[in-house]
Amino acid sequence: MSIAVVVFPGTNCEHDIVHALSLVGADTDLVWHTDANLAGADGVILPGGFAHGDYLRTGAIARFSPVMSEVARLADSGVPVLGICNGFQILCEAGLLPGALVANADLKFICRPIHLRVESTDSVLTRAADVGQVLQVPLNSFEGNFVADDINRIETGDDVVLRYCDSSGDVTSSGNPNGSTNAIAGITNGARNVAGLMPHPERASEAILGSTDGMVLVESFVESVRMATV
Amino acid sequence: MTAKEQPAHIQLGMTDGEYQRVIDVLGREPLAAELAMYSVMWSEHCSYKSSRTHLGRFTSEQPWVVVGPGENAGVVDLGDGWLAALRIESHNHPSFVEPYQGAATGVGGILRDIFTMGARPVGVWDPLRFGPLDEPHNRYLFEGVVSGIAGYGNAVGVPTLGGEVEFADRFAKNPLVNVMALGLLKKEQLVLSAASGVGNKAILLGNATGRDGIGGASILASASFEEGDEEKRPNVQVGDPFEEKKLIEACLDLYERGLVVAIQDLGAAGISCATSEVAGNGGMGMDVDLNRVHVREHDMTPGEILMSESQERMLAIVTPENEAEVLQLADRWEIEASTIGEVTEGPQLRVFADGELVAEVPAASLADDAPKYQRPMERPTDLDDLWADMPPTPVGENVANLLRRLLDDPALGDRSWISDQYDHMLFLNTVIEPGHNGSLMRIKGTTKGLAVSTDGDSFRTWLDPRRGAARIVFEAALNVAVTGARPYAVVDNLNFGNPENPEVMWQLSESIEGMALACDELDLPVVGGNVSLYNQTDGVDIYPAPVVGMLGFCDPMPLTPPRLDRAEEGMTIWVIGPEVENDFAGSAYDRVVNGAVRGRPTDVEGDVARRSIAAAASLAYTVPVLHDVSAGGLAVALAEIAIKSDIGFIIDGLGSAELLDETPLRVIALTPEDELTTGEPHRRIGTMTGSLLDFGDAGSISIAEARAVWANAIPRRMH
Numbered sequence: 001m002s003i004a005v006v007v008f009p010g011t012n013c014e015h016d017i018v019h020a021l022s023l024v025g026a027d028t029d030l031v032w033h034t035d036a037n038l039a040g041a042d043g044v045i046l047p048g049g050f051a052h053g054d055y056l057r058t059g060a061i062a063r064f065s066p067v068m069s070e071v072a073r074l075a076d077s078g079v080p081v082l083g084i085c086n087g088f089q090i091l092c093e094a095g096l097l098p099g100a101l102v103a104n105a106d107l108k109f110i111c112r113p114i115h116l117r118v119e120s121t122d123s124v125l126t127r128a129a130d131v132g133q134v135l136q137v138p139l140n141s142f143e144g145n146f147v148a149d150d151i152n153r154i155e156t157g158d159d160v161v162l163r164y165c166d167s168s169g170d171v172t173s174s175g176n177p178n179g180s181t182n183a184i185a186g187i188t189n190g191a192r193n194v195a196g197l198m199p200h201p202e203r204a205s206e207a208i209l210g211s212t213d214g215m216v217l218v219e220s221f222v223e224s225v226r227m228a229t230v
Numbered sequence: 231m232t233a234k235e236q237p238a239h240i241q242l243g244m245t246d247g248e249y250q251r252v253i254d255v256l257g258r259e260p261l262a263a264e265l266a267m268y269s270v271m272w273s274e275h276c277s278y279k280s281s282r283t284h285l286g287r288f289t290s291e292q293p294w295v296v297v298g299p300g301e302n303a304g305v306v307d308l309g310d311g312w313l314a315a316l317r318i319e320s321h322n323h324p325s326f327v328e329p330y331q332g333a334a335t336g337v338g339g340i341l342r343d344i345f346t347m348g349a350r351p352v353g354v355w356d357p358l359r360f361g362p363l364d365e366p367h368n369r370y371l372f373e374g375v376v377s378g379i380a381g382y383g384n385a386v387g388v389p390t391l392g393g394e395v396e397f398a399d400r401f402a403k404n405p406l407v408n409v410m411a412l413g414l415l416k417k418e419q420l421v422l423s424a425a426s427g428v429g430n431k432a433i434l435l436g437n438a439t440g441r442d443g444i445g446g447a448s449i450l451a452s453a454s455f456e457e458g459d460e461e462k463r464p465n466v467q468v469g470d471p472f473e474e475k476k477l478i479e480a481c482l483d484l485y486e487r488g489l490v491v492a493i494q495d496l497g498a499a500g501i502s503c504a505t506s507e508v509a510g511n512g513g514m515g516m517d518v519d520l521n522r523v524h525v526r527e528h529d530m531t532p533g534e535i536l537m538s539e540s541q542e543r544m545l546a547i548v549t550p551e552n553e554a555e556v557l558q559l560a561d562r563w564e565i566e567a568s569t570i571g572e573v574t575e576g577p578q579l580r581v582f583a584d585g586e587l588v589a590e591v592p593a594a595s596l597a598d599d600a601p602k603y604q605r606p607m608e609r610p611t612d613l614d615d616l617w618a619d620m621p622p623t624p625v626g627e628n629v630a631n632l633l634r635r636l637l638d639d640p641a642l643g644d645r646s647w648i649s650d651q652y653d654h655m656l657f658l659n660t661v662i663e664p665g666h667n668g669s670l671m672r673i674k675g676t677t678k679g680l681a682v683s684t685d686g687d688s689f690r691t692w693l694d695p696r697r698g699a700a701r702i703v704f705e706a707a708l709n710v711a712v713t714g715a716r717p718y719a720v721v722d723n724l725n726f727g728n729p730e731n732p733e734v735m736w737q738l739s740e741s742i743e744g745m746a747l748a749c750d751e752l753d754l755p756v757v758g759g760n761v762s763l764y765n766q767t768d769g770v771d772i773y774p775a776p777v778v779g780m781l782g783f784c785d786p787m788p789l790t791p792p793r794l795d796r797a798e799e800g801m802t803i804w805v806i807g808p809e810v811e812n813d814f815a816g817s818a819y820d821r822v823v824n825g826a827v828r829g830r831p832t833d834v835e836g837d838v839a840r841r842s843i844a845a846a847a848s849l850a851y852t853v854p855v856l857h858d859v860s861a862g863g864l865a866v867a868l869a870e871i872a873i874k875s876d877i878g879f880i881i882d883g884l885g886s887a888e889l890l891d892e893t894p895l896r897v898i899a900l901t902p903e904d905e906l907t908t909g910e911p912h913r914r915i916g917t918m919t920g921s922l923l924d925f926g927d928a929g930s931i932s933i934a935e936a937r938a939v940w941a942n943a944i945p946r947r948m949h
Contacts, residue, residue: 009564010472012387016658019674050385053472109380109651140653142384203655208672208789210663 001027001229003222004041006071006087008033008051008062013200017047017084020202023215026222033065043080043124043225044071046087048140048200058086058101058143059093068094080124080224081194085141088186088196097189097196098159099148101141105179109142113211114177116185116199117165119158123188124224125195126161128216134169135162135213138203139177146180146187146198154187162186162197193228195221238262242269248601255595263581263589266533267596270499271506274763277600280729281761284739287746288722288756295719295755302343302423302495303413304757306719308678308783313420315349315413318684318721318779320762324466325407329374333407334382334469338541340411341388342495345478346544348421348485349413352657353671354383356393356409357684357723357777358648361402363640363947368397371405373948379409380651385471386478390652391660391669396641396688396775403767408723408760410684410779414673419485423494424512425547425573430491432505432516432571433556436477437542439500439535440526442467473542473565480563481544489552489559496543502536502589502596504545505571506579510594515576520583522570532583547573607739608732616693617830621820623812627886629865630929632823634939636862637869639822643943661787665874666794667858668709668780672787679787683709683780688773690816690831695737697831698816699744699776701894704839706780707752708858711843712897713791714850715782717752720745722759722778727771729763737774738763745776751836752843784847792849792856797875797918801854802904805864806912807842807896810888818861819890834894842895845910852907855900864915865889865925867898872923873937880924881916889928 003021005028007014018028031038033051038044051062062068068090075081075096083091091097104110118126118133129135148154162185166175176183178198186197201214239249242265252260252268260268270276278285290298296313297305303317321336337354344351356379361368383390388411425432484490494508501523509516520535530538548556553569560567574580579593592599624632637643649664661679662670668683685706691698707717722745727734738761749756765772814820815829850856855875859867864884872878881889899906906912924930 009476010385010387012475012656016656019658049387050472050475053385053470053475055472109377109384109653111384111653111655112646112650138655140384140655200655203658205658208661209655209658 001042001226002040003028003043003045003225004031004038005045005047006031006033006067008065010051010053011047011049013048013202017045017202020205020218021222023205024219024222031067033067036066036070038070038074041074042229043221044074046083046090048085048087051086051090059090062090063094072096075194078191078193078228080221080228082125082221083196085198085200088198089143091194091196096194097187098150098154099146101143102145102147103143104145110177111140112138114139114199115165115167115175116162117169117171119160119163122158123161123192123195124221125186125197125217127220127224129220132169134165136204136211137199137201137214139199141198144178144198146184148181151181155182157190159187160184161188161195238265239269242266243273244269248272251601255599256591261589263533263536264591266537267502267589267591270537271503271596272600276498276503278761279601280603280605280763281724281738282602283604284742287742290755290757292753292755295757299758302346304719304721305347305420306757309785310676311417312673312678313415313417314680314781315344315347315415316719316721316779316781317343317758318408318410318723319760320723320725321407321409322404322725322762322765325375326405328466329371330378331466331468333375333378335467335541336407336409337379337382338469338471338474339497340409341386341474342544344411344413345481346423346493346495347413348419349415350482351388351411351413352659353412353682354388354390354409355682355684355779356390357686358393358395359401359406359688359775360397361399362397365402368402369948375405375407376648376651382469382471384653386474387656389654389656389660391654391682392649392664394684394686395645395648398688398773400770400773404765404772406725406775408777410721412682421485421490421493423492423508425492425508425514426512427491427549428573428575430547430549430573431553431569433546433548433567434523434570435480435544435546435560435567436565437470437473437540438524438526438566439538439540441530441534441538442540467539467541469541476563476565477542477544480560480565483559483563484546484556489548489556490546491549492547494545496545498539500536500538500540506593506596508545508547509576509579510597513576515574515578515593516571517574518571518581520581522568524566524568532588536581605729605735606732607736609736610733616828620829621814621824621826623814624819624886624890628929629886629889629925630931633865633869633931633936636818636822636866637936637940638943639818640944640947642818642862642866643940645944647944662713662791662793667712668782670713670791677786679715679784681710681713681715681782684777685709686775686777688775689821689827691741691776692773693816693827693829694831695740695774696744697833699741700748701831701834702776702778703745703748704834704894705860706778707843708846708895710780710782711846712850712856712858713782714788714847715784716847717754717780717843718783719757719781720749720754720778721757722776724759724761725765725772725775725777726763728766731771734771741774741776745778751839788851792853794855794857794871795874796854797871797877797900799877799919801900801902801918802914803879803916803918804899804901804906804912805896805915806845806899806908806910808838808893810891810893813891813893817892839895841910845908846897849899849908853899853901857898859896859898860892863890863892869923869936872933873940876933877918878920878922878924878933879916879918881926883926884915886928889925
């Protein structure tokens with residue numbers, strides 16, 4: 001079992017997610033964006049950073065990188081695919097997830113731990129978590145504000161997997177750091193094998209970093225890959 | 231006479247005497263391109279011509295110093311093959327002219343200094359100075375600078391772990407933007423900037439050369455500001471963090487494969503500086519063909535190509551056998567590269583354009599023959615009056631009421647408005663994030679930790695440059711000690727006014743003396759520094775603002791180092807260190823409450839400093855909370871603990887004078903039991919409990935109210 005971690009020029013969180021995955025014994029391969037072959041990958045992660053400098057619009061150039069057609073093919077065939085932060089933005093831009101991420105409501109970059117509530121466990125990102133579970137995980141983005149034209153379909157399809165909340169798990173306006181519609185922090189596609197989230201689970205992977213709450217999300221993905229491989 | 235009618239060297243910021251010196255070096259009148267090169271390389275910014283004579287006071291001799299001042303960054307040994315590279319720089323003038331790009335390119339420049347040494351940059355810290363936030367223009371500068379640091383630092387993929395900030399009128403028209411960076415490398419990856427090997431190739435890597443930033447260093451950073459200098463905006467470079475990110479990865483890959491003989495980043499004076507330095511450092515010469523430089527615009531003159539300060543460029547020296555592989559790797563990392571020259575026997579640096587020789591100068595002369603001035607110094611005439619006017623001691627005051635004002639000060643209140651805009655977590659090394667004392671980072675795969683604190687105290691360095699500067703070294707040392715680290719190496723940034731003012735030169739000299747004395751007391755090597763002069767606008771000099779960047783090192787690193795948010799109900803509060811000695815000169819109390827900066831700051835004995843620092847570094851392995859007492863005294867330090875831990879306290883028997891006193895080298899320690907083991911003088915002053923900041927007879931305030939004031943100190947001014 002091996003998870004491909006895609007590296008675009010400007011990606012910067014690839015080693016961090018590899019580190020978190022190694023904590024649960026997952027094998028990983030760093031794949032450069034011009035490598036159009038992901039034949040050996042049982043799962044794919046698009047990590048955080050600033051792919052192609054985020055120039056034009058986040059993900060707008062990255063979606064045309066040669067590797068993306070292969071990511072789309074794997075996603076279509078049911079392979080678990082996860083986008084974290086910039087990776088989420090790229091998946092939305094590539095049409096593998098609905099919606100888009102626009103500038104934070106207060107037009108400032110936000111880097112701090114926030115709280116998330118697990119809304120659905122029917123996804124490759126939340127399989128090992130419990131509905132209602134509250135996680136403290138760092139956010140690190142300027143364009144983290146989720147919007148979508150078909151927000152009702154996303155809500156009624158149970159496609160929201162994580163929502164921003166306060167420390168006691170209540171979804172409040174003060175618990176929503178960036179103005180995301182319905183406080184949406186993470187979603188899945190209809191087939192439930194592609195997921196994306198703005199916060200960084202790998203940054204909450206060890207007690208010495210302040211929280212281990214992100215590991216349940218990392219474990220969920222690894223478990224999903226293992227199940228899909230069997 | 232208008233600028234256009236002046237002789238060329240005057241337009242380029244050179245004096246008649248300096249021009250004559252160029253003629254003496256060359257034995258003839260310089261060509262246009264040559265004059266351009268000397269004007270930049272001999273500028274204050276590049277040559278330190280006013281300060282060099284004083285900088286010899288610093289020592290860098292310690293067994294753990296691998297590379298001292300003079301290279302792109304200082305390097306120290308961390309054991310087991312690990313090295314750390316550190317450096318500090320200023321981008322003051324560009325940030326006043328264009329705050330976002332000025333600050334952004336400051337970050338980009340310092341990072342290149344770090345990865346030029348073979349190190350991966352792992353952290354950035356930003357000491358900042360602005361005018362008061364009540365003025366809209368100061369808010370514009372503050373907001374622009376912070377977002378410039380965030381915009382570049384976050385996108386380039388290097389965490390910004392902290393810094394510090396002060397606000398004062400004297401900085402309104404001359405804000406300060408200093409940037410410190412830290413890098414990590416293994417011993418075998420260390421690269422230096424001395425070319426060797428006749429016939430080796432000089433390859434220019436990275437961004438295309440354009441017209442941006444021409445004269446940035448000589449004209450912008452080496453002269454005072456006058457009304458209307460926003461017109462200098464075209465002199466500010468524009469940063470491209472994406473290009474730099476690719477350049478970092480490409481260079482680190484080249485080092486790992488052992489393909490680089492020497493490398494030099496392009497900063498001030500661009501190609502002219504980089505080629506002359508790399509050749510001169512190695513005692514070699516170089517032939518450079520400007521037609522081979524990849525440019526952004528095709529009608530640039532040779533002088534413009536030589537002088538351009540376009541960002542994100544490096545000059546690598548590689549053997550002819552490796553040239554093809556280097557160019558291929560550049561292509562792999564999607565950066566541009568062109569072979570622009572060749573190392574020669576020397577000593578001449580020869581520059582060609584269109585087959586013509588446009589410059590031929592002794593490579594080393596641009597650095598070695600730079601003028602060096604022994605500028606006149608004079609103790610400020612108003613100093614005696616300032617010293618005589620000691621602030622009143624606040625006896626019998628209601629500390630709770632005073633805290634409402636102190637915590638509302640933007641330099642004392644919550645600074646997360648700044649640090650939340652910085653990615654301070656990337657690489658998963660951040661153990662103590664911004665908002666505590668020093669930052670603490672782990673080195674993954676080892677038991678080692680690195681702590682960093684940047685500190686300055688413009689008010690005290692104005693009142694007494696020697697004592698003030700010594701105190702910032704001690705404070706920075708204490709800030710890393712409370713994380714468990716031993717103070718290990720220093721870089722300094724000397725921000726001062728116009729050196730042609732004898733009082734400013736006196737401040738500079740005294741500050742250097744104070745910092746050097748303190749470093750000597752702590753056996754601390756100064757491994758690098760930067761001098762920024764001419765911080766003067768409309769005839770007003772800034773407060774003298776030396777800043778130190780302190781690196782601390784610990785092995786093993788404490789696994790649960792003290793934090794301000796680890797206080798719990800029932801913990802005992804202790805103060806460790808010297809008795810208070812009525813330290814209110816330059817204090818936050820006098821500045822915020824009385825609106826005054828006056829008096830003479832107290833001196834610190836080296837022995838007291840050494841003992842307090844050692845005690846703190848040792849306690850950091852056992853106590854949950856350890857906090858140095860600085861601006862705002864015990865009152866503010868205790869309030870920070872209460873707010874961050876969400877637990878109140880009761881303080882027994884301390885009056886307002888003791889609670890606000892800023893006698894340095896003291897720390898607050900919290901212990902779960904009612905005992906504390908330390909060889910230093912210590913005193914129990916209270917207990918953590920409840921939801922009030924209770925100072926007994928000196929008043930009380932709820933945590934909720936204190937937090938609201940503290941949290942809004944910056945936001946309420948920015949909206």
